[in-house]
Amino acid sequence: MENQQKISSDKSGSDHSSVRSVMRALDILALLNEERTALNIRDTSAETGLPKTTVLRLLQTLEQAGLLWGLGGGQYVPGPALLRWARIADETWMFPPEFKDVLFELSQTARETANVYVRKGLKRICIAQAAGPQSLRHVIKVGDELPLWAGAASKILLVNVPKTFLEKVAIDSPKGMEHLTALQQSISEAGKNGWAVSHAERDDGVSAVAVPLLGSDGRCIAALSLSGPSSRFSEDRIAVFIEQLKKSAQKISAFTNGGLRTRHVALSNLSNNQGDK
Amino acid sequence: MENQQKISSDKSGSDHSSVRSVMRALDILALLNEERTALNIRDTSAETGLPKTTVLRLLQTLEQAGLLWGLGGGQYVPGPALLRWARIADETWMFPPEFKDVLFELSQTARETANVYVRKGLKRICIAQAAGPQSLRHVIKVGDELPLWAGAASKILLVNVPKTFLEKVAIDSPKGMEHLTALQQSISEAGKNGWAVSHAERDDGVSAVAVPLLGSDGRCIAALSLSGPSSRFSEDRIAVFIEQLKKSAQKISAFTNGGLRTRHVALSNLSNNQGDK
């Protein structure tokens, strides 16, 4: 469970067009995770709501592409082509070692999980993380997509976006449009304070604190957050977290010259995909 | 160049069906590699032969899925969803550390690149490798797909496959069906000897030696090879290589109990996807 990330359900700003079969195929692929490492036709069909015939065809296609490896008997496991993508992903999204160091250090001193998120359409995506040392910890993995309508990091990422976009975010939330005012409220606070907190907004019992990572132009390019069980996020600890986060953010800005970048693209270029032109 | 790996051109045994648009989308994605980390419409259109309109739509679809990240202005770079794939790939295709150790050791003592290949349809795929120490070396990356009609490793992987399958392999080669007899010849030799060599079969100036990795049932589940410039593959060095390869293969068999496996699937299960039932 937990994996409700049907990609195609991403009714984002530019949801039009998009080749259906491709989306479907990728949705199927997205069912895989660390626990679920094999797909069969019946379950896949049930989980996607697609007719078995269609599922079969798509699975076969993915197999031919090497993304899945068919074991026969309707069993499909992650295929070797993924290794190629892994290489490219690691290559492209490789951050300077200092970056990881700072993240790790932060997770250790705060004793909570540290994450970095960027905004993408109506989602935020975890692009880096360091797990906290405690056995009860918040687990988010690199590459995971989370909604933008909840969480401390979201508030940071939404500072200064046009209202039209906020409306889309609100619609995406369970409460729908009613969520808009609350959203605006907390975002403007985040903008004023330079940090944001959240308690059980998406998951029960999970709290988080986040601060922005700023580019050289002063614009927010990503959010740095600490998250864990609400029981460990008391008022005073949060104050401490904020200081630690700010310190870490500063360190990162320092060695990146305000230009956190992937292997080939400055991250600041990436924040322009909202649906606004 | 070098990257002629149009996935859809894989007219393998079960080439039927396959959703075209999915294949096309993945073909486009496959244009990316470590050098080429951005796609625009014109080039992509030219390289795939697809009309620009179609390319645009597919790129947008891939963007929505998070596999590409649109920078605007027709520029697309690898997206964060790849990170998720990378995680799954690493998780699934993780081999025991000893395996890598043996590979590395082999590459150092032989001073050539060591690779492990498995067969998949009409291709062989590199699933592990350790680069040789010399500056002039043969470079194959994990995840790369190579043809089955050439190379020492191919011969090893094709021992004991039905003739009908060999015919398909031959057809896949540049020489077509004429290649069949030569293929059968070298394969039967490989079967007898327990090793195989190749000189400039696919790339000019590249030679290789390969031996099988055997499963507990004695069946070949993968090929272990050393490859490099032909100038360093003289008769006597080859003899040495064979010994080193055999020794390494034995070590691997030892700690894997003849059951080299990915995280969730024994590799021996994977060799059944040929087109034979």
Next chain:
DNA sequence: CTCGGCTATTCCACTAGATGGAATATATGA
């Protein structure tokens, strides 16, 4: 060994939806 239930796989008529040519907008540079 056979039957019953379950799942994968093949078949095929239908039409949703992908396609791509042409027109338009946008950026770049002279």
Next chain:
DNA sequence: TCATATATTCCATCTAGTGGAATAGCCGAG
């Protein structure tokens, strides 16, 4: 400013993906 090259939108056409139904294949129970 115009010229050129590229991205992007539009829409009539008809391919090719779809999914319901029928078949084949696989256990496990009786």
